Amino acid sequence: GESVGLHLPTLSVQEGDNSIINCAYSNSASDYFIWYKQESGKGPQFIIDIRSNMDKRQGQRVTVLLNKTVKHLSLQIAATQPGDSAVYFCAENPGGGNKLTFGTGTQLKVEL
Amino acid sequence: DVKVTQSSRYLVKRTGEKVFLECVQDMDHENMFWYRQDPGLGLRLIYFSYDVKMKEKGDIPEGYSVSREKKERFSLILESASTNQTSMYLCASSLNTGYGYGYTFGSGTRLTVV
DSSP states (O other): OOOEEESOSEEEEETTSOEEEEEEEOOTTOOEEEEEEEOTTSOOEEEEEEETTOSEEEOSSEEEEEETTTTEEEEEESSOOGGGOEEEEEEEEOSSSSOOEEOOOEEEEEEO | OOOEEESOSEEEEOTTOOEEEOEEESSOOSEEEEEEEETTTEEEEEEEESSTTOOEEOSOOTTEEEEEEETTEEEEEESSOOGGGOEEEEEEEEOOOSSOOOOEEOOOEEEEEO
16 A cells, blocks of 8 residues: 655754755645654654645744655754654645554654 | 543553553544554554544554544553554544544553563
């Protein structure tokens, strides 16, 4: 079946730099995408979402970009802080219904 | 804030035991889900429920069952625990809006079967 994947399993950035976490999806019927953050020992937390009728959405220090042509999703974190260290998951809703499909996650490490 | 509460953070059970994992949400969400999370495999859906007394199999239902007698509570049952069920179990809930909507997750239960 189709699945959500990630380009890099681990990303290391310096504190204060911008981070970009990438995600490839293969289901062209997906119409809704979410990024989650999971800190060690905790459940995933919602960060930001985007619907397929948009190509960019901004939150506080985070931006999600959606490129439907190449089926690519990215999460940009501005001025990365130590508290941003976590595993980041993308998830997709493959057209209708309420079931999400999750990627395997990218570990973001922030170096001081 | 929506809260999804899982009854135990850590559990250690013996092989062959019947194990109950409880999940309660307080925001009247229709949908509830159980996932397991293993290194390198991401989140895999075990069971989900769109309404009281309703359940549907996810991608890996073998060895598990669920119960949803009340809207706010969704229980995962390991009928006879095995060592390959050692994992992090995550419960989630969401509104049933007819289109994609984000989940709210609990903090997880780390189950070890010995």
